[in-house]
Amino acid sequence: MKISGLTKHFGQGPLYDNFDLTLPAGKISCILGPSGCGKTSLLNMIAGLLPHEGGEILFERIPAGSEPRFSYVFQEPRLLPWLTVTGNLVYAMDGELSRHERKARAKEMLALVGLKEEGKKFPRELSGGMARRVGVARALLSDFDILLMDEPLASLDQELKEKLISLFKERLAGKTVVFVTHDYYTARALSDHIFVLSPPPVRAEEIGLSGLQKILEEINRP
Amino acid sequence: MTISTSNRRWFLWGSVLLILLFWKIASAVIGRAIILPSPDATVKYAFLLLGEREVWTALLWTLKRTMTSFAINLLAAGILGMASGFSRGFKLFLSPLVTVLKAVPTMGVILLSLIWFSSETAAVFVSSLIVFPILYQAVVGGVETIDPLSVEMNRVFRIPWLRRFFHFYLPSLKPSLLTGIVSALGLSIKVMISAEVLSQPDRGIGTMFQIERARLNTEGVFAWSLLVILMTAGLDKLLSLLERRYALENKRTD
Structure with missing residues:
Protein backbone atom coordinates (compact mmCIF):
# COMPACT_ATOMS: atom_id res chain seq x y z
CA MET A 1 0.00 0.00 0.00
CA PHE A 70 -11.47 -3.69 4.08
CA SER A 71 -12.17 -5.04 7.49
CA TYR A 72 -11.82 -2.87 10.55
CA VAL A 73 -11.47 -3.30 14.28
CA PHE A 74 -12.77 0.09 15.37
CA GLN A 75 -11.56 1.76 18.54
CA GLU A 76 -15.18 1.72 19.80
CA PRO A 77 -16.75 -1.60 18.76
CA ARG A 78 -19.81 -0.09 16.94
CA LEU A 79 -22.06 -3.07 17.65
CA LEU A 80 -25.76 -2.81 16.83
CA PRO A 81 -27.57 -2.70 20.19
CA TRP A 82 -30.69 -4.51 18.97
CA LEU A 83 -28.75 -7.56 17.76
CA THR A 84 -27.20 -10.22 19.97
CA VAL A 85 -23.46 -10.81 19.87
CA THR A 86 -23.96 -13.65 17.36
CA GLY A 87 -26.44 -11.47 15.46
CA ASN A 88 -23.81 -8.74 15.15
CA LEU A 89 -21.27 -11.18 13.75
CA VAL A 90 -23.75 -12.79 11.34
CA TYR A 91 -24.88 -9.34 10.21
CA ALA A 92 -21.41 -8.29 9.06
CA MET A 93 -20.44 -11.51 7.30
CA ASP A 94 -20.30 -12.18 3.59
CA GLY A 95 -23.80 -12.13 2.03
CA GLU A 96 -23.08 -15.15 -0.17
CA LEU A 97 -22.85 -17.54 2.78
CA SER A 98 -26.04 -19.17 4.07
CA ARG A 99 -27.33 -17.94 7.42
CA HIS A 100 -26.65 -21.34 8.91
CA GLU A 101 -23.04 -21.23 7.72
CA ARG A 102 -22.62 -17.70 9.03
CA LYS A 103 -23.97 -18.72 12.46
CA ALA A 104 -21.65 -21.70 12.63
CA ARG A 105 -18.63 -19.54 11.78
CA ALA A 106 -19.69 -16.91 14.32
CA LYS A 107 -19.97 -19.55 17.04
CA GLU A 108 -16.53 -20.91 16.22
CA MET A 109 -14.97 -17.44 16.21
CA LEU A 110 -16.61 -16.50 19.52
CA ALA A 111 -14.97 -19.53 21.11
CA LEU A 112 -11.61 -18.42 19.70
CA VAL A 113 -11.89 -14.93 21.24
CA GLY A 114 -13.03 -16.37 24.58
CA LEU A 115 -16.70 -15.45 24.29
CA LYS A 116 -18.22 -18.89 23.79
CA GLU A 117 -20.97 -18.29 26.34
CA GLU A 118 -21.81 -14.72 25.31
CA GLY A 119 -23.36 -15.34 21.88
CA LYS A 120 -26.93 -14.74 23.04
CA LYS A 121 -26.12 -11.61 25.02
CA PHE A 122 -26.82 -8.11 23.79
CA PRO A 123 -23.96 -5.58 23.44
CA ARG A 124 -25.06 -3.62 26.49
CA GLU A 125 -24.66 -6.72 28.62
CA LEU A 126 -20.96 -6.90 27.74
CA SER A 127 -17.99 -5.29 29.43
CA GLY A 128 -15.76 -2.96 27.37
CA GLY A 129 -13.18 -5.69 26.88
CA MET A 130 -15.81 -8.22 25.78
CA ALA A 131 -17.32 -5.76 23.29
CA ARG A 132 -13.84 -5.11 21.89
CA ARG A 133 -13.32 -8.84 21.39
CA VAL A 134 -16.66 -9.03 19.54
CA GLY A 135 -15.32 -6.22 17.32
CA VAL A 136 -12.18 -8.30 16.70
CA ALA A 137 -14.27 -11.41 15.94
CA ARG A 138 -16.43 -9.46 13.49
CA ALA A 139 -13.38 -8.09 11.67
CA LEU A 140 -11.72 -11.51 11.41
CA LEU A 141 -14.91 -13.12 10.08
CA SER A 142 -15.21 -10.65 7.24
CA ASP A 143 -13.59 -11.33 3.85
CA PHE A 144 -10.95 -8.67 3.34
CA ASP A 157 -5.64 -8.37 30.38
CA GLN A 158 -2.31 -9.96 29.51
CA GLU A 159 -3.71 -13.49 29.18
CA LEU A 160 -6.37 -12.38 26.70
CA LYS A 161 -3.83 -10.26 24.81
CA GLU A 162 -1.60 -13.30 24.36
CA LYS A 163 -4.54 -15.43 23.26
CA LEU A 164 -5.63 -12.87 20.67
CA ILE A 165 -2.10 -12.26 19.43
CA SER A 166 -1.76 -16.02 18.74
CA LEU A 167 -5.10 -15.91 16.96
CA PHE A 168 -3.99 -12.91 14.88
CA LYS A 169 -0.72 -14.59 13.97
CA GLU A 170 -2.51 -17.73 12.89
CA ARG A 171 -5.28 -16.02 10.95
CA LEU A 172 -3.42 -13.06 9.51
CA MET B 1 -42.85 13.11 42.52
CA THR B 2 -43.71 9.57 41.47
CA ILE B 3 -47.28 8.28 41.60
CA SER B 4 -48.00 4.67 42.50
CA THR B 5 -50.16 2.54 40.16
CA SER B 6 -53.11 2.46 42.59
CA ASN B 7 -52.91 6.24 43.06
CA ARG B 8 -52.78 6.70 39.29
CA ARG B 9 -56.03 4.79 38.99
CA TRP B 10 -57.63 7.02 41.63
CA PHE B 11 -56.50 10.15 39.77
CA LEU B 12 -57.75 8.85 36.42
CA TRP B 13 -61.11 7.59 37.62
CA GLY B 14 -61.54 10.67 39.79
CA SER B 15 -61.06 12.85 36.71
CA VAL B 16 -63.52 10.78 34.63
CA LEU B 17 -66.14 10.89 37.41
CA LEU B 18 -65.71 14.66 37.78
CA ILE B 19 -66.25 15.20 34.03
CA LEU B 20 -69.37 13.00 34.13
CA LEU B 21 -70.65 14.85 37.18
CA PHE B 22 -70.25 18.27 35.54
CA TRP B 23 -71.83 16.95 32.38
CA LYS B 24 -74.80 15.52 34.33
CA ILE B 25 -75.28 18.77 36.29
CA ALA B 26 -75.01 20.89 33.13
CA SER B 27 -77.55 18.76 31.25
CA ALA B 28 -79.92 18.86 34.26
CA VAL B 29 -79.59 22.67 34.50
CA ILE B 30 -80.19 23.14 30.75
CA GLY B 31 -82.98 20.58 30.84
CA ARG B 32 -83.21 20.06 27.08
CA ALA B 33 -81.72 16.90 25.55
CA ILE B 34 -81.60 18.57 22.14
CA ILE B 35 -78.99 21.02 23.50
CA LEU B 36 -77.08 18.80 25.95
CA PRO B 37 -78.19 15.20 26.56
CA SER B 38 -77.25 13.60 29.88
CA PRO B 39 -74.33 11.16 30.12
CA ASP B 40 -76.56 8.21 31.03
CA ALA B 41 -78.84 8.88 28.05
CA THR B 42 -75.75 9.12 25.81
CA VAL B 43 -74.33 5.83 27.07
CA LYS B 44 -77.73 4.16 26.69
CA TYR B 45 -77.99 5.45 23.12
CA ALA B 46 -74.43 4.31 22.35
CA PHE B 47 -75.35 0.77 23.50
CA LEU B 48 -78.45 0.92 21.29
CA LEU B 49 -76.25 1.94 18.36
CA LEU B 50 -73.86 -0.95 18.98
CA GLY B 51 -76.74 -3.36 18.48
CA GLU B 52 -77.24 -2.19 14.91
CA ARG B 53 -75.40 -3.78 12.00
CA GLU B 54 -75.29 -0.47 10.10
CA VAL B 55 -73.31 1.13 12.94
CA TRP B 56 -70.64 -1.55 12.88
CA THR B 57 -70.43 -1.18 9.11
CA ALA B 58 -69.88 2.57 9.51
CA LEU B 59 -67.22 2.04 12.19
CA LEU B 60 -65.40 -0.54 10.12
CA TRP B 61 -65.52 1.55 6.94
CA THR B 62 -64.07 4.58 8.71
CA LEU B 63 -61.42 2.38 10.25
CA LYS B 64 -60.66 0.86 6.85
CA ARG B 65 -60.40 4.30 5.23
CA THR B 66 -58.20 5.54 8.09
CA MET B 67 -55.92 2.54 7.81
CA THR B 68 -55.73 2.86 4.03
CA SER B 69 -54.79 6.51 4.24
CA PHE B 70 -52.40 5.74 7.09
CA ALA B 71 -50.68 2.97 5.14
CA ILE B 72 -50.29 5.23 2.08
CA ASN B 73 -48.95 7.94 4.37
CA LEU B 74 -46.53 5.64 6.11
CA LEU B 75 -45.16 4.43 2.80
CA ALA B 76 -44.86 7.95 1.35
CA ALA B 77 -43.42 9.39 4.57
CA GLY B 78 -41.02 6.42 4.81
CA ILE B 79 -39.68 6.86 1.27
CA LEU B 80 -39.62 10.67 1.19
CA GLY B 81 -38.51 10.97 4.84
CA MET B 82 -35.58 8.63 4.29
CA ALA B 83 -34.61 10.44 1.10
CA SER B 84 -34.77 13.78 2.97
CA GLY B 85 -32.87 12.37 5.94
CA PHE B 86 -30.04 11.26 3.68
CA SER B 87 -30.02 14.26 1.31
CA ARG B 88 -30.09 17.82 2.57
CA GLY B 89 -30.84 18.97 -0.95
CA PHE B 90 -33.94 16.78 -1.16
CA LYS B 91 -35.05 17.90 2.29
CA LEU B 92 -34.72 21.51 1.19
CA PHE B 93 -36.57 20.71 -2.03
CA LEU B 94 -39.50 19.22 -0.06
CA SER B 95 -39.52 21.87 2.68
CA PRO B 96 -41.96 24.30 0.96
CA LEU B 97 -44.44 21.46 0.37
CA VAL B 98 -44.13 20.24 3.96
CA THR B 99 -44.56 23.79 5.30
CA VAL B 100 -47.71 24.26 3.19
CA LEU B 101 -49.12 20.90 4.34
CA LYS B 102 -48.43 21.77 7.97
CA ALA B 103 -50.05 25.20 7.71
CA VAL B 104 -52.99 24.52 5.41
CA PRO B 105 -56.39 24.65 7.19
CA THR B 106 -58.01 21.21 7.35
CA MET B 107 -61.36 22.59 6.27
CA GLY B 108 -59.80 24.21 3.20
CA VAL B 109 -58.32 20.87 2.14
CA ILE B 110 -61.64 19.10 2.72
CA LEU B 111 -63.57 21.60 0.61
CA LEU B 112 -61.03 21.47 -2.21
CA SER B 113 -60.89 17.69 -2.20
CA LEU B 114 -64.70 17.60 -2.47
CA ILE B 115 -64.38 19.58 -5.69
CA TRP B 116 -61.58 17.40 -7.04
CA PHE B 117 -62.48 13.84 -5.97
CA SER B 118 -65.35 11.44 -5.30
CA SER B 119 -66.66 11.42 -1.73
CA GLU B 120 -64.87 8.11 -1.05
CA THR B 121 -61.47 9.30 -2.29
CA ALA B 122 -61.83 12.77 -0.78
CA ALA B 123 -61.85 11.50 2.82
CA VAL B 124 -58.77 9.32 2.29
CA PHE B 125 -56.99 12.17 0.47
CA VAL B 126 -57.68 14.72 3.22
CA SER B 127 -56.56 12.46 6.03
CA SER B 128 -53.40 11.55 4.13
CA LEU B 129 -52.53 15.16 3.43
CA ILE B 130 -53.01 16.37 7.00
CA VAL B 131 -51.21 13.50 8.69
CA PHE B 132 -48.31 13.19 6.22
CA PRO B 133 -46.12 15.96 7.77
CA ILE B 134 -46.18 14.30 11.22
CA LEU B 135 -45.01 10.93 9.90
CA TYR B 136 -42.57 12.57 7.49
CA GLN B 137 -40.94 14.57 10.31
CA ALA B 138 -40.75 11.43 12.44
CA VAL B 139 -38.87 9.57 9.68
CA VAL B 140 -36.57 12.52 8.91
CA GLY B 141 -35.83 12.95 12.64
CA GLY B 142 -35.15 9.23 12.92
CA VAL B 143 -32.76 9.20 9.96
CA GLU B 144 -30.95 12.28 11.24
CA THR B 145 -30.28 10.64 14.59
CA ILE B 146 -28.87 7.42 13.12
CA ASP B 147 -25.42 6.80 14.58
CA PRO B 148 -22.87 7.90 11.91
CA LEU B 149 -20.25 5.55 13.33
CA SER B 150 -22.55 2.59 12.71
CA VAL B 151 -23.17 3.88 9.18
CA GLU B 152 -19.39 3.76 8.65
CA MET B 153 -19.32 0.23 10.04
CA ASN B 154 -21.94 -0.77 7.44
CA ARG B 155 -19.84 0.79 4.70
CA VAL B 156 -16.60 -0.89 5.73
CA PHE B 157 -18.20 -4.33 5.98
CA ARG B 158 -20.03 -3.84 2.65
CA ILE B 159 -23.38 -4.89 4.15
CA PRO B 160 -25.86 -5.75 1.36
CA TRP B 161 -28.52 -3.05 1.07
CA LEU B 162 -31.51 -5.30 1.86
CA ARG B 163 -29.85 -6.58 5.04
CA ARG B 164 -28.82 -3.01 5.88
CA PHE B 165 -32.40 -1.74 5.40
CA PHE B 166 -34.13 -4.40 7.52
CA HIS B 167 -31.52 -4.93 10.23
CA PHE B 168 -29.97 -1.48 10.53
CA TYR B 169 -32.11 1.35 9.17
CA LEU B 170 -35.54 0.07 10.26
CA PRO B 171 -34.48 -0.70 13.85
CA SER B 172 -32.70 2.68 13.99
CA LEU B 173 -35.90 4.44 12.91
CA LYS B 174 -38.20 2.42 15.17
CA PRO B 175 -38.31 4.69 18.27
CA SER B 176 -39.03 7.95 16.45
CA LEU B 177 -41.37 6.22 13.99
CA LEU B 178 -43.41 4.67 16.81
CA THR B 179 -43.75 8.06 18.52
CA GLY B 180 -44.82 9.59 15.20
CA ILE B 181 -47.37 6.83 14.56
CA VAL B 182 -48.89 7.21 18.03
CA SER B 183 -49.43 10.95 17.59
CA ALA B 184 -50.53 10.67 13.95
CA LEU B 185 -53.09 7.88 14.27
CA GLY B 186 -55.45 9.74 16.63
CA LEU B 187 -55.30 12.81 14.40
CA SER B 188 -55.86 10.64 11.35
CA ILE B 189 -59.16 9.30 12.74
CA LYS B 190 -60.36 12.79 13.71
CA VAL B 191 -59.52 14.27 10.33
CA MET B 192 -61.07 11.27 8.55
CA ILE B 193 -64.37 11.75 10.39
CA SER B 194 -64.36 15.51 9.70
CA ALA B 195 -63.79 14.78 6.01
CA GLU B 196 -66.57 12.18 6.02
CA VAL B 197 -68.99 14.64 7.61
CA LEU B 198 -68.59 16.89 4.62
CA SER B 199 -67.90 14.39 1.84
CA GLN B 200 -70.71 12.03 2.90
CA PRO B 201 -69.46 8.68 1.65
CA ASP B 202 -72.05 5.84 1.55
CA ARG B 203 -70.80 4.31 4.81
CA GLY B 204 -68.78 5.97 7.54
CA ILE B 205 -68.87 7.52 11.00
CA GLY B 206 -68.87 11.04 9.54
CA THR B 207 -71.95 10.23 7.44
CA MET B 208 -73.71 8.89 10.56
CA PHE B 209 -72.80 12.09 12.43
CA GLN B 210 -74.33 14.13 9.63
CA ILE B 211 -77.51 12.01 9.61
CA GLU B 212 -77.94 12.43 13.39
CA ARG B 213 -77.33 16.19 13.07
CA ALA B 214 -79.89 16.49 10.25
CA ARG B 215 -82.43 14.72 12.49
CA LEU B 216 -81.53 17.15 15.28
CA ASN B 217 -80.70 14.06 17.36
CA THR B 218 -78.06 15.52 19.69
CA GLU B 219 -78.08 12.33 21.76
CA GLY B 220 -77.03 10.47 18.60
CA VAL B 221 -74.20 12.94 17.92
CA PHE B 222 -72.98 12.52 21.52
CA ALA B 223 -73.29 8.72 21.34
CA TRP B 224 -71.29 8.61 18.10
CA SER B 225 -68.66 10.85 19.70
CA LEU B 226 -68.46 8.40 22.59
CA LEU B 227 -67.97 5.48 20.19
CA VAL B 228 -65.21 7.37 18.35
CA ILE B 229 -63.49 8.18 21.66
CA LEU B 230 -63.62 4.50 22.62
CA MET B 231 -62.31 3.42 19.23
CA THR B 232 -59.42 5.92 19.35
CA ALA B 233 -58.65 4.98 22.95
CA GLY B 234 -58.56 1.31 21.90
CA LEU B 235 -56.11 2.03 19.10
CA ASP B 236 -54.03 4.22 21.42
CA LYS B 237 -53.90 1.39 23.95
CA LEU B 238 -52.80 -1.04 21.25
CA LEU B 239 -50.03 1.30 20.14
CA SER B 240 -48.89 2.05 23.68
CA LEU B 241 -48.68 -1.72 24.28
CA LEU B 242 -46.47 -1.96 21.18
CA GLU B 243 -44.38 0.96 22.44
CA ARG B 244 -44.06 -0.63 25.88
CA ARG B 245 -43.04 -3.92 24.29
CA TYR B 246 -40.38 -2.08 22.32
CA ALA B 247 -39.19 -0.27 25.46
CA LEU B 248 -39.03 -3.61 27.29
CA GLU B 249 -37.01 -5.12 24.45
CA ASN B 250 -34.60 -2.22 24.77
CA LYS B 251 -34.50 -2.53 28.55
CA ARG B 252 -33.63 -6.21 28.22
CA THR B 253 -30.58 -5.14 26.22
CA ASP B 254 -29.49 -2.58 28.84
Missing part, protein backbone atom coordinates in the same frame (compact mmCIF):
# COMPACT_ATOMS: atom_id res chain seq x y z
CA LYS A 2 1.59 3.24 -1.13
CA ILE A 3 0.49 6.54 0.36
CA SER A 4 1.97 9.51 -1.44
CA GLY A 5 1.55 13.25 -1.09
CA LEU A 6 -1.35 12.83 1.37
CA THR A 7 -2.76 16.13 2.61
CA LYS A 8 -5.40 16.59 5.26
CA HIS A 9 -6.23 19.63 7.37
CA PHE A 10 -7.87 19.54 10.79
CA GLY A 11 -8.80 22.80 12.48
CA GLN A 12 -6.39 25.53 11.47
CA GLY A 13 -3.22 23.63 10.66
CA PRO A 14 -2.34 20.72 8.42
CA LEU A 15 -2.48 17.30 10.03
CA TYR A 16 -0.93 15.61 7.01
CA ASP A 17 1.02 17.70 4.54
CA ASN A 18 2.49 15.90 1.54
CA PHE A 19 2.76 12.73 3.63
CA ASP A 20 4.39 9.60 2.18
CA LEU A 21 4.33 6.07 3.55
CA THR A 22 4.68 2.63 2.03
CA LEU A 23 3.08 -0.20 3.96
CA PRO A 24 4.19 -3.63 2.78
CA ALA A 25 1.51 -5.93 1.35
CA GLY A 26 1.05 -9.29 3.03
CA LYS A 27 2.63 -8.04 6.26
CA ILE A 28 1.43 -6.74 9.60
CA SER A 29 2.38 -3.07 10.00
CA CYS A 30 2.10 -1.23 13.28
CA ILE A 31 1.63 2.54 13.48
CA LEU A 32 2.78 4.25 16.63
CA GLY A 33 2.62 7.89 17.51
CA PRO A 34 1.67 10.39 20.20
CA SER A 35 -2.03 11.05 20.93
CA GLY A 36 -3.60 13.42 18.42
CA CYS A 37 -1.05 12.81 15.69
CA GLY A 38 -3.73 11.42 13.40
CA LYS A 39 -3.27 7.65 13.61
CA THR A 40 -7.00 6.91 13.56
CA SER A 41 -7.47 9.53 10.80
CA LEU A 42 -4.85 7.71 8.74
CA LEU A 43 -6.70 4.39 9.14
CA ASN A 44 -9.99 6.12 8.22
CA MET A 45 -8.41 7.70 5.13
CA ILE A 46 -7.04 4.32 4.05
CA ALA A 47 -10.52 2.79 4.52
CA GLY A 48 -12.10 5.63 2.53
CA LEU A 49 -14.18 6.77 5.52
CA LEU A 50 -12.42 10.12 5.76
CA PRO A 51 -11.80 12.13 2.60
CA HIS A 52 -8.35 13.63 2.11
CA GLU A 53 -7.61 16.87 0.31
CA GLY A 54 -4.61 15.80 -1.72
CA GLY A 55 -2.38 12.90 -2.61
CA GLU A 56 -3.28 9.30 -3.28
CA ILE A 57 -3.43 5.91 -1.65
CA LEU A 58 -2.58 3.06 -4.01
CA PHE A 59 -3.21 -0.58 -3.19
CA GLU A 60 -1.04 -3.36 -4.53
CA ARG A 61 -2.37 -6.84 -5.26
CA ILE A 62 -5.82 -5.40 -5.97
CA PRO A 63 -7.14 -6.12 -9.48
CA ALA A 64 -7.25 -3.02 -11.66
CA GLY A 65 -10.54 -1.17 -11.52
CA SER A 66 -11.72 -2.81 -8.30
CA GLU A 67 -11.72 -1.45 -4.77
CA PRO A 68 -9.92 -3.23 -1.93
CA ARG A 69 -12.16 -4.97 0.59
CA ASP A 145 -7.90 -7.60 1.39
CA ILE A 146 -6.72 -5.19 4.06
CA LEU A 147 -7.43 -5.36 7.78
CA LEU A 148 -7.26 -2.14 9.78
CA MET A 149 -7.19 -2.26 13.57
CA ASP A 150 -7.38 0.67 15.95
CA GLU A 151 -6.07 -0.29 19.39
CA PRO A 152 -7.41 -3.84 18.96
CA LEU A 153 -6.19 -5.14 22.31
CA ALA A 154 -6.63 -2.07 24.51
CA SER A 155 -8.13 -2.71 27.97
CA LEU A 156 -7.62 -6.49 27.74
CA ALA A 173 -0.33 -14.74 8.08
CA GLY A 174 0.24 -13.36 4.58
CA LYS A 175 -2.52 -10.75 4.95
CA THR A 176 -2.08 -7.00 4.73
CA VAL A 177 -2.77 -5.59 8.16
CA VAL A 178 -2.30 -2.08 9.51
CA PHE A 179 -2.86 -1.48 13.19
CA VAL A 180 -2.49 1.35 15.64
CA THR A 181 -1.49 0.81 19.25
CA HIS A 182 0.06 2.43 22.27
CA ASP A 183 1.02 -0.89 23.72
CA TYR A 184 4.67 -1.97 23.53
CA TYR A 185 3.88 -5.62 24.05
CA THR A 186 1.29 -5.75 21.26
CA ALA A 187 3.53 -3.82 18.86
CA ARG A 188 6.50 -6.09 19.50
CA ALA A 189 4.58 -9.34 19.49
CA LEU A 190 2.45 -8.76 16.43
CA SER A 191 4.23 -6.49 13.95
CA ASP A 192 6.41 -7.28 10.96
CA HIS A 193 7.07 -3.57 10.46
CA ILE A 194 6.75 -0.69 12.90
CA PHE A 195 6.28 2.92 11.81
CA VAL A 196 6.37 5.91 14.11
CA LEU A 197 4.43 9.05 13.26
CA SER A 198 5.70 12.45 14.40
CA PRO A 199 3.39 15.21 15.69
CA PRO A 200 1.60 17.24 12.94
CA PRO A 201 2.43 17.89 10.18
CA VAL A 202 2.91 14.15 10.32
CA ARG A 203 5.96 12.32 9.04
CA ALA A 204 6.53 8.56 9.26
CA GLU A 205 9.70 6.70 10.08
CA GLU A 206 10.20 2.94 10.17
CA ILE A 207 11.98 1.68 13.26
CA GLY A 208 13.31 -1.69 14.25
CA LEU A 209 12.31 -3.55 17.39
CA SER A 210 15.42 -2.25 19.15
CA GLY A 211 14.27 1.35 18.85
CA LEU A 212 10.72 0.50 19.87
CA GLN A 213 11.13 0.46 23.64
CA LYS A 214 12.74 3.90 23.72
CA ILE A 215 10.13 5.50 21.47
CA LEU A 216 7.19 4.02 23.35
CA GLU A 217 8.58 5.33 26.62
CA GLU A 218 8.71 8.81 25.05
CA ILE A 219 5.21 8.54 23.57
CA ASN A 220 3.60 7.30 26.78
CA ARG A 221 5.35 9.84 28.99
CA PRO A 222 2.64 12.03 30.60
